[in-house]
Amino acid sequence: MSELFRPRRSVLYMPGSNARALEKAKTLDADALILDLEDAVAPEEKDLAREQVVEAVKSGGYGARELIIRVNPAGTPWGAADLEAATEAGPDAVLVPKVNTAADIHQVGRRLAELHADAHVRMWAMMETPLAMLNAGEIAAAAASQYGRRLAALVMGTNDLAKDSRARFVAGRQPMLGWLSTSVLAARSYGLDIIDGVFNDLDDMDGFEAECVQGRDFGMDGKTLIHPRQLGPCNAVFAPPEEDIAWSRKVIAAFEEPENEGKGVIKIGGKMVELLHLEMARRTVHIAEAIAAKSAG
Known part of the structure; x- marks a missing residue:
């Protein structure tokens, strides 16, 4: 881990x-x-x-x-x-x-x-x-x-x-x-x-x-x-709340869209989201996945 x-x-x-x-x-x-x-x-x-x-x-x-x-x-x-x-x-x-x-x-x-x-x-x-x-x-x-x-x-x-x-x-x-x-x-x-x-x-x-x-x-x-x-x-x-995990996955997915490549700021659901939010989202998802893996083990 x-x-x-x-x-x-x-x-x-x-x-x-x-x-x-x-x-x-x-x-x-x-x-x-x-x-x-x-x-x-x-x-x-x-x-x-x-x-x-x-x-x-x-x-x-x-x-x-x-x-x-x-x-x-x-x-x-x-x-x-x-x-x-x-x-x-x-x-x-x-x-x-x-x-x-x-x-x-x-x-x-x-x-x-x-x-x-x-x-x-x-x-x-x-x-x-x-x-x-x-x-x-x-x-x-x-x-x-x-x-x-x-x-x-x-x-x-x-x-x-x-x-x-x-x-x-x-x-x-x-x-x-x-x-x-x-x-x-x-x-x-x-x-x-x-x-x-x-x-x-x-x-x-x-x-x-x-x-x-x-x-x-x-x-x-x-x-x-x-x-x-x-x-x-x-x-x-x-533990990260389920709604935070869902939002984080949405942020990650949005930044991975081809049209958003290289962008520092994008709009998701009416909210302006920056690269710092992407970094936070990745950490949230990684921690959630580590907790899930620990529970499964």
């Missing part, structure tokens, strides 16, 4: 220390799984979690689900071993926590190169500190550098942002709107995907769905999740 058009609607955190959860994840309707060695794992279980996650990734059985290993920070007792183990396992990506500057991306990218990580192993960056918000553009720009070229996505860590900034969680996330929009712009400026932060109240499904809609409307590609019950609503919100 092309990474450019890979669905990342639902990205579920799974604790690496829970072997049953790692096995259960093979049956869940998640686009991506973050196999967590960091926040979800107690210090005394770090080594066990690392072993289990490596075995899970190497054993396979996760189908089209994208597998990401979240390692511990480099300055912790587990960070170096985590990165070496992740390189051995060969997941789709390594999720780098506590990213503050582009230098943090370069450091991990350099180490992956030294470890001869397979070319397909990408990097995702946790955007979870006040410094990350101040340096969002610089962090995203690392994707254009020698040791940052593996960078493929930014992941919002709204819980840590709230803790460190002392912002309060309120309906609508008003205190965080500037951070969210800035991070989206940073990601898009350098061709990266961006995944929204988690919603903590498992009993408030209406609030969860509203936050999914908000994230989608901000331009997020998907949302990180903490429980399988959040998968269905999340997948539905972040």
Whole structure:
């Protein structure tokens, strides 16, 4: 599946220390799984979690689900071993926590190169500190550098942002709107995907769905999740609506008509449509087809 058009609607955190959860994840309707060695794992279980996650990734059985290993920070007792183990396992990506500057991306990218990580192993960056918000553009720009070229996505860590900034969680996330929009712009400026932060109240499904809609409307590609019950609503919100897919196919077909060859603007059903709309239409159709293929598989 092309990474450019890979669905990342639902990205579920799974604790690496829970072997049953790692096995259960093979049956869940998640686009991506973050196999967590960091926040979800107690210090005394770090080594066990690392072993289990490596075995899970190497054993396979996760189908089209994208597998990401979240390692511990480099300055912790587990960070170096985590990165070496992740390189051995060969997941789709390594999720780098506590990213503050582009230098943090370069450091991990350099180490992956030294470890001869397979070319397909990408990097995702946790955007979870006040410094990350101040340096969002610089962090995203690392994707254009020698040791940052593996960078493929930014992941919002709204819980840590709230803790460190002392912002309060309120309906609508008003205190965080500037951070969210800035991070989206940073990601898009350098061709990266961006995944929204988690919603903590498992009993408030209406609030969860509203936050999914908000994230989608901000331009997020998907949302990180903490429980399988959040998968269905999340997948539905972040999937292209049928009417958008139909319109996109119509736009593509119209630009392919011989009389429209080379044109930058055409009229479809009374609407003026430009080449930028054609680009958007192609992405919509490709994502829809990738979702359909995943469901069929």
